[in-house]
Amino acid sequence: MTEPAQTPEPPYFAVIFTSMRREQPGDGFAEADERLFALAQDQPGFLGYETADTDGLGITVSYWESETAIAAWKAVTEHRAAQDQGRARWFDSYQVRVARVERAYEFTRPTS
Amino acid sequence: MTEPAQTPEPPYFAVIFTSMRREQPGDGFAEADERLFALAQDQPGFLGYETADTDGLGITVSYWESETAIAAWKAVTEHRAAQDQGRARWFDSYQVRVARVERAYEFTRPTS
Numbered sequence: 001m002t003e004p005a006q007t008p009e010p011p012y013f014a015v016i017f018t019s020m021r022r023e024q025p026g027d028g029f030a031e032a033d034e035r036l037f038a039l040a041q042d043q044p045g046f047l048g049y050e051t052a053d054t055d056g057l058g059i060t061v062s063y064w065e066s067e068t069a070i071a072a073w074k075a076v077t078e079h080r081a082a083q084d085q086g087r088a089r090w091f092d093s094y095q096v097r098v099a100r101v102e103r104a105y106e107f108t109r110p111t112s
Numbered sequence: 113m114t115e116p117a118q119t120p121e122p123p124y125f126a127v128i129f130t131s132m133r134r135e136q137p138g139d140g141f142a143e144a145d146e147r148l149f150a151l152a153q154d155q156p157g158f159l160g161y162e163t164a165d166t167d168g169l170g171i172t173v174s175y176w177e178s179e180t181a182i183a184a185w186k187a188v189t190e191h192r193a194a195q196d197q198g199r200a201r202w203f204d205s206y207q208v209r210v211a212r213v214e215r216a217y218e219f220t221r222p223t224s
Contacts, residue, residue, distance in 0.1 A: 004130050004169065004207055014128060014211050016173055018116050018162055022221075034212040051128055052171045057116065059164045059171045061128055087219055095116055095218040099126050099211035106207040107199055109134075 005048025007063050012047055015070055017060040019086075019094040021053075026089045032082050039078055045069025062101045063101070070098060117160025119175050122213045127182055129172045130200075131206040133165075138201045144194050151190060157181025159196055175213070180208060 021029070033051075040046055045065035052059055064070045073079060086094065134142070146162075152158055157177035164171055176182045185191060198206065 004132060007207075007209075008139040010209075012221065014126075014209065016126060016213075049170070049198060050168040050171055052167075052169050054164040057162070058116050059162055059173060061130075061171060061173075076120075087221075091219065091221070093116065093218065093220045096217060097119075097121075097122075097126065097213045097216040099213040101128075101209045101211040102211070104207060106205065106206045107203065109199075109203070 003050075005050045005061075005063055006053050007048050007101075007104070010104050012066045012101050013067060013070060014099045014101050015062045015064065016097040016099060017058075017062070017094065018097075019058045019060075019090075020092045021056045021058060021090060022092050023056070025091075028085070032085065032090075036079060036082055037074065040073060043069065043073045043076070045072070067098070115162075117162045117173075117175055119159050119213075119216070122216050124213050125176045125179060125182060125209045126213050127174045127176065128209040128211060129170075129174070129206065130209075131170045131172075131202075132204045133168045133170060133202060134204050135168070137203075140197065141202050144197065144202075148191060148194055151188065152185060155181065155185045155188070157184070179210070 037049055040049060040062060046069065047063035047065060049062045149161055152161060152174060158181065159175035159177060161174045162172070
């Protein structure tokens with residue numbers, strides 16, 4: 001999961017999920033995280049996923065073809081259950097930002 | 113720096129910077145990262161900054177009032193020098209995505 005996402009030419013959409021994890025998030029957090037990633041990959045319109053975590057601050061960005069795809073993913077039953085668990089047990093706070101990617105560029109080190 | 117950003121109501125803009133750091137990024141990386149954060153905070157139109165890193169995959173999201181503010185920040189001399197260093201020494205690859213945040217919502221755990 002710690003790989004950069006490969007996404008097509010813009011426009012597409014990004015969901016920026018920033019979370020502060022509780023010191024003791026309790027059972028099931030890591031497993032749910034893996035499971036959600038697997039589920040998301042099977043969703044229509046899924047383009048990619050990136051996640052990193054430092055000292056309890058997590059940033060997960062998922063990329064989607066459309067707002068419709070994002071809404072469908074948000075409503076998936078197992079994802080909704082995870083959202084409930086997140087509020088009940090895992091996170092002290094989180095923010096979700098839905099954004100339209102307008103332009104993108106990249107750098108790759110030339111092989112020498 | 114490992115704090116969630118506090119941003120106003122959308123719309124505003126996000127720059128999603130995803131990087132794969134080299135195994136030996138060399139001197140100056142951590143110092144430059146700190147310095148860039150301090151510089152960015154003083155830029156007109158800067159709204160916030162979030163960063164996390166797992167196993168060399170870094171995700172940094174900065175938030176801005178406008179595309180104009182993003183362009184101005186990209187052109188700051190010291191920032192340009194850091195971009196050059198990033199390509200020369202610090203990163204194997206990176207991606208920059210400029211996105212317009214359309215909507216946002218958040219959760220904060222009630223104090224009990």
